[in-house]
Amino acid sequence: MSWQYKLTSFAGAALAATLMSGTFLGAASAEEVVLKMAVPDWPPTRIMKDMFDKQYKAPSGNTVKLDIDFIPWPDYYTRLNASLTSGEQKYNMAVSDSQWLGAFVEGGYYKKLNEFIDADPGLKAAMDDMHPAPLNAYSTYPHKTPNYYGFPQFPDVLVSFARKDILCNEEEQKNFQAKFNKKLPCTPEELDDMDWEMFENIGQFFQRKKGENLAGKPADDDFYGIAYQAGKGYDFSSMQINGFIWQEGGNVWDETQAPKGQAEGVVNSPEAVKALDHYLRLIQYMPPVAKTGTMDIFKSDELFREGKVAINIDWIGLGEASLDPKTSKVSDKIAFGLMPGTRGADGKIIRWSNIGGQPFVLMTWNTDTQTKEALDFVKWWLSKPVQTEYASKGGQSAIKSVYSDPAYVTFRPWNRAWAGSLDWQKDVWHVPQFFELLTQQQDQFDLAITGKQDAKTTLDNIAKFQQNLLSEAGLIQ
Known part of the structure; x- marks a missing residue:
């Protein structure tokens, strides 16, 4: 064997060892x-x-x-x-x-x-x-x-955060049955079957002033049955209202139908107006901050964690704080279920919602x-x-x-x-004009939430704005 071959072999072995060792x-x-x-x-x-x-x-x-x-x-x-x-x-x-x-x-x-x-x-x-x-x-x-x-x-996705200690209380169960001739949902499975009518009943039933009886003892603060997002900021009210509209058989402007899909006649359809009316009707049973247009996802979450609301509809992404005793007064008292929906003629719940x-x-x-x-x-x-x-x-x-x-x-x-x-x-609007669409819609929804405008006027204004904007952009013909 030549020295040249030995040296080459040695060099090859050394290189392999180096690569293998990293x-x-x-x-x-x-x-x-x-x-x-x-x-x-x-x-x-x-x-x-x-x-x-x-x-x-x-x-x-x-x-x-x-x-x-x-x-x-x-x-x-x-x-x-x-x-x-x-x-x-x-x-x-x-x-x-x-x-x-x-x-x-x-x-x-x-x-x-x-x-x-x-x-x-x-x-x-x-x-x-x-x-x-x-x-x-x-x-x-x-x-x-x-x-x-x-x-x-x-x-x-949106889910129901519920106070099981309040909803499962025997006295509250008995009184709710007497008032509405329905069982007050208590377990996660019962929450899954909650429609918006039941949600509204719970809102009516659990309006208690500080000191009034709540689940067998005086309420330590004003207490409310229900909460969901109703905020002017970013997309907070839209994300909840869209679900109501879809569940009633209405629609938002559908970009997948461009350029033939219209805004006027769709965004302000009778079904959409009925849905917005329904959404607005529930606000009276929420904490008063909802009527100011500042009930965003963080505020409703905060009110629930402070023990002031029986059921809150909110995003899973905020759920961790509700389970942490350092940030939640109700960490050991919560049940979770599907978000409420609209019960159809067949008795099944229609659950369309805007994805988060x-x-x-x-x-x-x-x-x-x-x-x-x-x-x-x-x-x-x-x-x-x-x-x-x-x-x-x-x-x-x-x-x-x-x-x-x-x-x-x-x-x-x-x-x-x-x-x-x-x-x-x-989901809603991936188009480049989304921010103009969203900002105007949020402003209009805020006028309705704060009691300055009715549902039909609100949706008529939104539909007209969207029709004009999207027509100028070539997305509606």
């Missing part, structure tokens, strides 16, 4: 990659960051850091929009509300993802295993087309390395083990194989209402 050449080629992400500040994103910091290892061998801006929900759209439109290119990723997809895709900020999904069996499998309602809401633009711009970060939750999006200016690392992070996030752990910590999953596992309902008490809600979820 030292020397591996260390020299590794990079530190920072992914700057904008997110709303609430439990679903805090849990995600904690899981990433403790667990994530990039398949590339790079050191990947997730640098997150936690932004309060009321300011989130304004601040993200300002960043994107300024050209500063600050963020590589964001957790985006679904309604922003059209505006920010057309603005050139959100990256189209189809080529990456098609090239990656792991990502494709995750998308194929996703419930169609969140897939369409969080990923597609134009809406319900196979053009993907987002991956679910946190899917969300948000997708991850990637920015168009990312480097190839940033894009690859962001996609690897998303693939990790959407994997069954990680999604299962996220759900066990209070998150939710849109992945069928995760939420259909029998263990899923044991993670949190509201999870029993999750799968049953998904088939009823719809």
